[in-house]
Amino acid sequence: MPAGIAMIDWFISAAHAAAAAEGGHHGGDFNPMHQFVINRYFPLYLFGYDASFTNSALWMVMATTLVTALLLYSMRGAAAVPGRLQSISEITYEFVANMVRQNAGDAGMKYFPVIFTLFMFVLSMNLLGMIPLPGLGAFTVTSHIIVTFALAAFVFIGVTLIGIFKHGFGFLKLFVPSGVPVWLLPLITVIEIISYFTRPISLSVRLFANMMAGHTMLAVFGSFVVGLGILGGWVPFIFMVLLMGLEVLIAFLQAYVFAVLSCIYLNDALHASEH
Amino acid sequence: MDPAAAKLIGAGLACSALIGAGVGIGSIFGNFLQGALRNPTAAPGQFPNLLLGFALAEATGLFGLVIALILLFVF
Numbered sequence: 001m002p003a004g005i006a007m008i009d010w011f012i013s014a015a016h017a018a019a020a021a022e023g024g025h026h027g028g029d030f031n032p033m034h035q036f037v038i039n040r041y042f043p044l045y046l047f048g049y050d051a052s053f054t055n056s057a058l059w060m061v062m063a064t065t066l067v068t069a070l071l072l073y074s075m076r077g078a079a080a081v082p083g084r085l086q087s088i089s090e091i092t093y094e095f096v097a098n099m100v101r102q103n104a105g106d107a108g109m110k111y112f113p114v115i116f117t118l119f120m121f122v123l124s125m126n127l128l129g130m131i132p133l134p135g136l137g138a139f140t141v142t143s144h145i146i147v148t149f150a151l152a153a154f155v156f157i158g159v160t161l162i163g164i165f166k167h168g169f170g171f172l173k174l175f176v177p178s179g180v181p182v183w184l185l186p187l188i189t190v191i192e193i194i195s196y197f198t199r200p201i202s203l204s205v206r207l208f209a210n211m212m213a214g215h216t217m218l219a220v221f222g223s224f225v226v227g228l229g230i231l232g233g234w235v236p237f238i239f240m241v242l243l244m245g246l247e248v249l250i251a252f253l254q255a256y257v258f259a260v261l262s263c264i265y266l267n268d269a270l271h272a273s274e275h
Numbered sequence: 276m277d278p279a280a281a282k283l284i285g286a287g288l289a290c291s292a293l294i295g296a297g298v299g300i301g302s303i304f305g306n307f308l309q310g311a312l313r314n315p316t317a318a319p320g321q322f323p324n325l326l327l328g329f330a331l332a333e334a335t336g337l338f339g340l341v342i343a344l345i346l347l348f349v350f
Contacts, residue, residue, distance in 0.1 A: 099323075202334075205334075205337075205338060206334040209334065209337035209338065209340060209341050210330075210333070210334065253326055253330050256326065256327075257326075260327055
């Protein structure tokens with residue numbers, strides 16, 4: 001994705017320019033892209049690659065630690081009648097388990113751990129990005145296309161491998177739907193193949209675009225609140241509160257959609273020969 | 276035409292993807308309400324599908340936004 005990388009490069013350079021401008025004349029220029037800057041905390045270069053520990057990595061570590069701690073702590077003395085914390089883990093487990101069972105069938109339950117991990121990882125990163133922390137600011141890991149593309153590519157490659165191992169050459173039946181008139185088949189097959197290979201792109205761009213657009217919009221509305229001051233700022237502030245609610249909904253929804261689509265792709269691979 | 280102006284016009288045109296997203300989101304919620312009012316007992320079961328459809332329709336508008344950003348900052 002050279003375009004995506006170039007765009008991220010632009011974000012970084014624009015954000016640095018904005019930061020420099022802010023230092024020059026007090027808060028004159030406002031850049032809603034400033035929140036997407038990647039800072040290197042521990043610079044580290046391995047074999048010519050930049051493997052620094054960045055703020056993106058720090059938020060990922062925080063997200064995984066939080067989810068793991070929540071799940072382990074709430075289930076430490078698993079009771080038959082769950083308490084509040086235990087209910088949280090059980091409800092999320094049931095929610096994802098139902099999703100996998102409905103969309104990928106009982107055969108898909110074998111891959112439940114992957115889907116659960118994906119869902120919790122994306123959800124926790126989306127939600128953590130809504131909370132500004134002192135000293136760190138707010139940073140949404142999933143608002144960078146390289147992160148979502150890596151996740152989507154992982155899903156795509158994994159699902160394709162599962163399909164090939166399970167069906168062998170029969171997996172190619174996925175591209176030739178049954179019940180289509182013969183004269184349409186050449187066209188449909190080409191369309192099916194193209195749509196199959198654009199899956200990782202659409203899966204990653206959907207999550208990235210939602211997160212980036214949402215947070216840019218929040219920053220722009222936040223600048224209205226600050227810009228209008230204590231007298232006029234209340235009107236955009238009310239909108240800001242509503243938008244914040246919408247963003248929390250979107251953060252959950254996009255994690256849900258990511259997991260559901262992964263389940264649907266998995267279902268296609270598991271039942272390729274019955275397509 | 277000045278390439279910079281063409282870029283801006285192109286980015287503006289790319290935002291017309293939002294027309295489709297608006298129509299799509301409106302039709303999803305409208306049709307869901309129609310169905311839900313006719314058969315309220317079946318409505319909660321279709322709520323996940325409603326959200327899925329909403330997210331899919333909304334994403335098409337955001338793809339337009341991504342194209343606008345690419346036009347503005349990559350070329």
